[in-house]
Amino acid sequence: xxSRAVDRRAxxxxxxxxxxxxxxxxxxxxxxxxxxxxxxRELSIIQTRLLGVLRDRKPTMNELAKVLMLDKSxxxxxxxxxxxRDLVVRVPSDADRRxxxxxxxxxxxxxxxxxxxxxxxxxSSLLDRLPxxxxxxxxxxxxxxxxxxxxxxxxxxFAPTTTG
Amino acid sequence: xxSRAVDRRAxxxxxxxxxxxxxxxxxxxxxxxxxxxxxxRELSIIQTRLLGVLRDRKPTMNELAKVLMLDKSxxxxxxxxxxxRDLVVRVPSDADRRxxxxxxxxxxxxxxxxxxxxxxxxxSSLLDRLPxxxxxxxxxxxxxxxxxxxxxxxxxxFAPTTTG
DNA sequence: TAAAATAGTTTGTGGCACGTACTAAATCAA
DNA sequence: TTGATTTAGTACGTGCCACAAACTATTTTA
Numbered sequence: 001x002x003s004r005a006v007d008r009r010a011x012x013x014x015x016x017x018x019x020x021x022x023x024x025x026x027x028x029x030x031x032x033x034x035x036x037x038x039x040x041r042e043l044s045i046i047q048t049r050l051l052g053v054l055r056d057r058k059p060t061m062n063e064l065a066k067v068l069m070l071d072k073s074x075x076x077x078x079x080x081x082x083x084x085r086d087l088v089v090r091v092p093s094d095a096d097r098r099x100x101x102x103x104x105x106x107x108x109x110x111x112x113x114x115x116x117x118x119x120x121x122x123x124s125s126l127l128d129r130l131p132x133x134x135x136x137x138x139x140x141x142x143x144x145x146x147x148x149x150x151x152x153x154x155x156x157x158f159a160p161t162t163t164g
Numbered sequence: 165x166x167s168r169a170v171d172r173r174a175x176x177x178x179x180x181x182x183x184x185x186x187x188x189x190x191x192x193x194x195x196x197x198x199x200x201x202x203x204x205r206e207l208s209i210i211q212t213r214l215l216g217v218l219r220d221r222k223p224t225m226n227e228l229a230k231v232l233m234l235d236k237s238x239x240x241x242x243x244x245x246x247x248x249r250d251l252v253v254r255v256p257s258d259a260d261r262r263x264x265x266x267x268x269x270x271x272x273x274x275x276x277x278x279x280x281x282x283x284x285x286x287x288s289s290l291l292d293r294l295p296x297x298x299x300x301x302x303x304x305x306x307x308x309x310x311x312x313x314x315x316x317x318x319x320x321x322f323a324p325t326t327t328g
Numbered sequence: 329t330a331a332a333a334t335a336g337t338t339t340g341t342g343g344c345a346c347g348t349a350c351t352a353a354a355t356c357a358a
Numbered sequence: 359t360t361g362a363t364t365t366a367g368t369a370c371g372t373g374c375c376a377c378a379a380a381c382t383a384t385t386t387t388a
Contacts, residue, residue: 019303027194129312139183148293
């Protein structure tokens with residue numbers, strides 16, 4: 001189930017990975033790339049995701065739990081650790097005195113931008129191995145997959161709430 | 165940095181994700197799919213990777229540390245927990261009395277096969293959203309990316325040792 | 329054969345995720 | 359309106375995962 005192991009069986013044609021194995025391997029490669037870039041800034045994947053979500057939102061703890069698909073008790077600890085590093089702040093909600101809003105600090109915003117930029121550069125340079133026309137094709141096919149998958153789950157990838 | 169957040173900015177053309185964002189999002193989708201399938205069998209990603217590596221090898225602890233890119237002390241605990249569940253066994257090495265070989269048990273082999281099959285089916289059904297010709301194209305492009313990336317790191321993806 | 333290197337374990341620390349139990353505030357119902 | 363229920367968040371205990379440092383046992387080397 002390591003990238004190596006995944007590509008080992010069911011390789012249909014020699015000199016070419018099966019689509020399933022290839023996609024799996026590529027996923028691990030990209031995931032590992034983000035993990036590495038985040039680690040260079042002392043961030044875990046989940047801390048990075050947290051900061052990423054906060055780039056364009058100021059959600060409650062509860063909303064964070066839903067978006068990140070974690071238990072609310074996990075969010076408490078996650079935000080605790082980020083707050084200790086001055087990456088996020090807790091802000092009391094005006095609308096609901098039980099609720100707590102979470103926002104990026106300048107430091108948090110700078111950090112996530114940095115990681116995103118470095119990660120983006122990595123993926124871009126990986127993609128540079130393909131001629132531009134192939135890149136365009138790949139982009140189109142990947143988009144199609146994602147849109148189809150999102151549609152399956154009743155989500156419009158380009159709806160205002162999601163995209164704006 | 166959640167799949168949602170990643171796709172949110174630098175979306176060049178409307179109705180289409182940038183290649184970088186699309187690939188990132190697809191990676192998280194596939195990674196999450198494996199995570200879910202593994203969790204259904206009470207396995208973490210790293211436990212699943214461990215079992216995956218062992219499908220076609222019987223490495224030492226030290227080799228495992230290299231393949232999984234973990235500290236050897238992490239491997240001790242990882243193998244401990246897997247051994248407790250009767251998924252792997254430690255076997256003393258004949259060649260080096262310091263060394264310990266790790267092998268799958270029948271139970272471990274059955275479990276990893278099960279997870280791999282379910283995960284493979286997930287990815288396949290995702291791919292089924294594309295017409296066959298697009299699938300072939302995608303497969304070719306992904307393979308090309310992986311081969312190019314491997315070559316960068318001085319690895320021949322199809323060398324006998326790697327490909328079995 | 330003595331010193332250095334290697335294989336693996338143990339212990340301590342911290343992050344991450346969960347479930348349970350708890351407090352405070354908001355909402356619902358009678 | 360007030361009493362019951364639901365909701366938002368935290369605290370605590372448990373377990374997994376990862377690391378570094380310290381340790382034992384073996385092998386290699388000089």
